Amino acid sequence: MLNFIRNRAQSWIAWVIVGLIIIPFALFGLNQYMGGGKDLPAATVNGSEITKRQLESAYYRQRTRLQEMFGGELPANLFSEQAMKQQILQRLIEDEIVLQQAAKQQMRIGAVQLAQEIRAIELFHNEGQFDPQQYETLLARQGMSPAYFEGQMAQDMLQQQFRNSIHASAFITPTEAAAYYQLQHQQRDVGYLLLQPQSYLEQTEVAEADIEAFYQQNLPTYRTPERISINYLELNQADLAVDIAVEEAELQSRYEAQKLNYRTEEERSAAHILLEVGGDEAAVKAQAEELYQQLQQGADFAALAQTHSQDPGSASQGGELGFFGRGVMDDAFEEAVFTLQAGEISQPIRSSFGYHLIKLNEIRGGESKSFAEVKDQLKQEIQQQRSDEKFYDLADKLANLAYEHPDSLVLAAEEIGLKIQTSELFSRHRGGGGITDIGAVRQAAFNDEVLLNGYNSEVVELDKNHIVVVRVNERIAEQQQPLEEVRTTILEQLRQQQAVETAQKEALKLQQQLAQGGELDPTLSWERIEALKRSATEPDPELVRALFKLPHPEQAPLFDHIELADGRQAVVALYRVITPELPAEGPSQLTRLQQALSEYDLQATLDYLRSQAEVVIPQ
Template sequence: MLQAFRTHKRWMMFIAMIFIIPSFVVTGIYSYNRMSDSENDLATVGDTSITMMDFDNAKRQYLDNFRRQMGQSFKPNMLDTAEARASILAALISDRAISLEIASEYMNVGEADAINLVKQAPAFQRDGKFSTEAYQQFLNSMGKSDEQFVLELRRDLTRQMLLSAVSQTTQASNTVAQRIHDLLTEERTIRTFEIKPTAFLKSVSVTDAEAQSYYDQNKSLFAVPESVDIEYVVLSPESYKNIKASEDDIKTFYEQNLQRFSTPEERRASHILIAVNNEKTDADAKKEADEIYKQLQADPSKFAQLAKSKSADPGSARQGGDLGFFQKGMMVPEFDNAVFSGKKGDLIAPVKTQFGYHIIKIVDVKPAQAKPLKEVRAEIEALYQQQAAIRAFAEDAENFSNMVYEQSESLQPVAERFGLKIQTVKNVTRDFEDQLINPNVIEALYGFDVLEDKRNSNAIEVASNTLLSARVTAHHKQTVKTFDEVKGDIVATLKNQKATEAARAQGSADIAKLLDKKSASGKFGDKTVISRERPGAYAYEVVTAALRPDANKLPTYTGVQTQDGSYFVIEVQSSKKIEASPEQLAMRKAELAQLYSNPEQAAFISGLETKFGTQILKDEYKPGYQPTDEDIAP
């Protein structure tokens, strides 16, 4: 697998680019804590732990992505379910297993390759050229620095390459590919005529008794649900946008967060791996590694030559043992410690890991480097404002909560105190929900104090660092529209139903006549050739109906009613199979392989989880968890 990864490295990087850059869903898959005995651990993968902090960060990232994608349809509580909780942890476990496999295989994407991909990403192109402004806007929207994004991109590219290497093994048979080709390309020569329901509207009628009966049997359709008109205020860090950083604030922030504005140290190393396996014992591998190390001490220039002929890592061996640049923590611990303990040019004596013995050469060192203050001033000002706003919110949250409770007859005092805008919404039903008016707010609105006494609701946390208080200004009880109010709509509905039924009856009668070689009511249009792949102007239902009759029993007549109520009478004249060219068959096989690759990758990841060993430590995060009476007892 590692060999396939390295052989197709550049091609696979472009494939990975399709998935990563457009979606901008970037996760750091190496950032985990190897040793943790905390009670907050949710799961273990190998000798690593997944903590509650890992879970909260992942959940927050999912919510941020959903918020950007769904806009007004986003609901802050959409992941507050047992199923979502189990799914998020399952994804973290999968990512951790992939991380461990990447580390064990010494896979790494170089910084230069990642930067090159960023510069080629369509999202950052303006007039055919890379736009620094577009890229910086993206970084600002994500709250990331250039170095942080490139590092995360390198990590995600490596992950995608590993999974792409798995999908390359997926195969589809010629038989299945041929069958799919036949189904999609079989051509039928047809003629049709359409019977529209509108042609029958004048001839159908609806009596008052029919309309009244429909109303009596479907009163729930005409119910106007209970609703309230409300006003509300929101306190969040957004309420403190006017906070500005002084020059001293900027300098202090820069000095205290210097690491954030620094590029971490990177080292480039080469290695020769002498593996311990069924053919070679630990003692034999150690002896061979010591001998090679002595040869290199005598003549370091032979390192690349010996790596090509002796190393058990075929990918790096072809490159003379070169592993490229990597940061601390991206390799297995023993290897990592050896590389980052030496200095440029050092030849390190054999280091034992789970894979065998490594002779390591430190080729180059890129020291950690901090950006000057003037380059990061804008970023610091934004970060300072963000953090200061959160601090100000935290300081005022309790006062806000107390004030809406103590002065519960109006929201005006709290709005004036904190400079908030009172917003209004009408017709808020018990099922109403948007980004802020979530189920917790609805529950409060329909509670006795708010609904009957017209008091402010308590301060409700509707999102992270976001408090809302609402009050009811008007209460509209559930009603049912009278028959007279909806009679016109009912009559129109029933007439459409009758017209649709008449169109179907006419079509069925016409088909019977045509099969009996008699004249039908409609006139066929010009003949046309259709297939599932090339339906032309016809609806899906028409194409499916035309391809349903036995090809050996043509010509024949059939019909189908489409979703809009029109009935199509179809004359199926002939059928023709299209021979697949070698290129078309290869394309079908590739499409099927892509379809099959998802379960293949899922099986591969499941195998990694088994390989490293996984355990979910808290029952409530397991799939299918059902709370017991003890769990929900007060």
């Protein structure tokens, strides 16, 4: 019955809307507060912006869904805010690419089509029919206008239309399906020998002339990029909060003013007997009153519930509903439950589902936390509030002073009480530690106004309520590294190169020797694998892929040489190709392949569109 009633309650509806549609989640950063320049977008796709607000809103929705899955708390070792935001941003980029491609193909969602889709959502139904008033009311409760919701709905439908068009184009014949199945499930009997380049390092000899020649041929490789160090002022709201003192009396006063906020939610455990109303309501009511009289005379509630209750979800459990709070059940049902004392049984209660007899089992929660329990929380709230106010005041002052006195940070540091800090050297694309590892800081420092004209930068937002202003302290131009500085690096590169070449020559020699029927040196380790699968990860995924690219041997065994990406050399033999029989369930296999092919086509299309798109993610 709990689910039976909850599924019709407004509170449940609100949570479904949270899961289905976009929640306006306004997040105001420093730029909005200060009225400064336009904030950088989270990304741009072919010139169209994905705003930070969109990213934060999508992140909030995803986090809320995951919290519900994990019972309220996300395991810190499994979820990283930064990683989650990156995944969500990539999804938003893909969605924008899909929308742009759909527009290019002149795909449209018509007004009638959109209306039909919305009218089909049971959430907006009343007595089985779409209810415009309920539609607008539910959206308003979530802070949305119908126009906003319909715009988001149309975008979702347009994306799905594009994806469906790719799925529909996938086609595979039974013959192709059979060939694909046999190829994927093919097995091979193979042998291999791996030669490690490191084993040949001692045989290498690199002349000085070779080192000098390599250096001259690769001069651009051995240049240090332009580097700078910066002076900067850093303002962090978290640092301000630590220094804010709060008197005990103020904490006590706030506690008394907000005492109701510190009550734990009262929950009640109840059982019920439901009699649904059919044609003769009077007869149902009379039956409910008869059962009530039996209960008053000592009849067992659970036994009567099992015999008479028409709630399929709880009858077999003796009518037990478990614990629930306010705002979950039908209004009449809830009012009765929260009026009863533990152990009491209600008289027949009429709800939208029928007549109920309700037994209250237990009450928990509803108590207020003591001052001692919430004292630290109150202190943090006050410190947060005051440090926020102080931060925005100082941030405004810092922005103005840095702009009005662009040739120095000294005055701003003195007025605000900040220490001028200095970074290590760093380049445009590589930080030197600390704040210079943040792309936005490097971008500001290498801005022409800062780098060439020597001005203070604009305010750079590192995080929420965490900003810096920077200026160049030292600048070192791009330089050619002298040979002596990179000699050891070049020597090692050439030795590795020679070792790979030596191993390659040895592998080719062994391949020819085996192909001519020769025997391997007993000190070499030849490995044999029977029925190797295409999906195998041992002995090495790259080697397995290469072995399955070898042609069927006309005369077994077939010997070959394979060079792996890390320089290892493999001498291999293909003894036999094992082609599997086709499974009996032909049609179902074809369907699965069709689905797999359509997913592959869709992903390949999306990957191609992404490769052709101009995507910019500010650092």
